Amino acid sequence: MTTSDLASRISNRDRRAVARAISLVENDSPEAGELLRALAPRMGHAYRVGITGPPGAGKSTLTSELTKLLRSQGKTVGIIAVDPTSPFTGGALLGDRIRMQEVSMDKGVYVRSMATRGSLGGLSAKAKDAADILDAAGFDFVIFETVGVGQSELDIAKAADTTIVVLVPESGDAVQAMKSGLMEIADFFVVNKSDREGAEQAVRALKTILTMRITHAADEWIPPVLQTTASKNIGIDKMLAEIETHRDHLESTGKLALRRKARERERVRELVEAMLRFDFxxxxxxxxxxxxxxxxxxxxxxxxxxxxxxxxxxxxx
Ligand SMILES: Nc1nc2c(ncn2[C@@H]2O[C@H](COP(=O)(O)OP(=O)(O)OP(=O)(O)O)[C@@H](O)[C@H]2O)c(=O)[nH]1
Ligand SMILES: [Mg+2]
Known part of the structure; x- marks a missing residue:
């Protein structure tokens, strides 16, 4: 199949073509560059949401519920789940797959897992390329699910238009988030597992930390803190409403274009550095x-x- 055949099948949201294209990117195939070039004019319509947080916080459950809600509104959703390879969280993968399967039977949803194995530096570049492919395929939303540990995962989370940091009520989570750089990238916070004790305290603790950071610029976005119980589908509607509020904010202030431009700047710089290192x-x-x-x-x-x-x-x- 030629690159332009593949590109036109992707624009018709052909799942096998999408899968093939992401594999080309994943395997550093020489055709990938040409394909992305052919798809470029179709990109820029998908709204990108990053969902990150500590292992087991409920990111996949939230992603599935959010996806179902978006589907009920007729929106299509592409999901890029970056698999954690940590032996501590590896066990959750099976459950992940089963949950994701529910939504992935649906034609309007495409789920792709990408592994961190080996190429840590390259993973974030590949996840961004995969998002571009889903964007070109016409998905209305692209969701990145990443575990909020490590620089590569943070980079992927930052490649979103709206980044959601998921925490759980257990004490210390907010402090941990501060240490690992999650505080800086959050457009809003979700305290999931709010059926557990301590959820209100966790929300208060987060809000206290956040007020210390406010700079009082006129168009400053102050990250809200929401509560969800993803496993019972509680709070997902508020989460989607918050994504839309944040999107409106970015659009009305011109920040969306700036954010996307900054993202591309960063991406080119990263690629240049990788190329220099490779050739050096x-x-x-x-x-x-x-x-x-x-x-x-x-x-x-x-x-x-x-x-x-x-x-x-x-x-x-
Ligand atoms: N009690 C409770 N359990 C939940 C809630 N949301 C998710 N869970 C459970 O928490 C476990 C982990 O959920 P996942 O959605 O796999 O979490 P994750 O953040 O995607 O996990 P990793 O991808 O492994 O980091 C599962 O057993 C879920 O059923 C919730 O709101 N309350
Ligand atoms: Mg998960």
């Missing part, structure tokens, strides 16, 4: 490094000097 260590430079290492060890040159020399060599190459 030629045989010649590796040999030069080895030779200069002896000089460093003999205290005749410094690592800084050697690094600068290597970079200069690359500029001239």
């Amino acid at each position: 260590w030629t045989q010649e430079r590796s040999t030069l490094l080895e030779r200069e290492l002896d000089e460093i060890m003999a205290h005749k040159r410094t690592s800084f000097e050697v690094a600068r020399e290597l970079v200069t060599v690359s500029r001239n190459a």
Whole structure:
């Protein structure tokens, strides 16, 4: 199949074509670049939502319920679930799959898991490409589900228009979120498992932390804190309403375009860095490094000097 055949099948939301395209991206296939180029004019319509938080917080359950609600309104949904590979959370995967299956039988829903195995650096780039493919395929919403641990996962969560951080009532979760950088990326918080004790306290604790950060700019968005019980489908309607409120805010202030532009800037920079790194260590430079290492060890040159020399060599190459 040619790239343009594949592209036109994707624009008709052909599931097998979508699956194939994401696999091309995942496998670093040379056709992927050409395909994304062919699809580019169709991108930009999907609204991207990131759902992140600690392992087991209920992200998949929330994603499924949110998807069902969106479907009941006639909206189509593409889901990218970034699998946690941690041995502590790996057990939840089976349950995940079963829950996701409910929604994935539906033609208006496409679910894709991407694994963190191996290529941690490359994963966020691939997840963003996969979102672009779902966007070009015409899905109204693209949801990223990632575990809020590690930089790569945070990067994916940040690739959304609206990022939701899911926490649970257990004490310490808010503090943990602060430490792991989740506080900064949240457009709003969801305290899930609100059927458990301590939910109100958790909401209050979060709100207290948030008020300390407010800068009182006129168009500042103050992240709201919602409560849900995803397993009983409680609070999902409020969650969707909040996504829409945030979307309206971004659109009416012009921040959506800025956010998307910032996202692309970051993406190009990341790609440039990856490309430079990939091209940099030629045989010649590796040999030069080895030779200069002896000089460093003999205290005749410094690592800084050697690094600068290597970079200069690359500029001239
Ligand atoms: N009591 C209670 N349990 C819930 C709620 N929401 C989800 N759960 C349960 O919590 C467990 C984990 O839910 P998941 O949706 O798989 O959580 P997750 O955040 O996607 O988990 P990972 O992807 O493994 O990080 C499951 O057993 C759910 O049934 C809730 O609101 N209350
Ligand atoms: Mg999950």
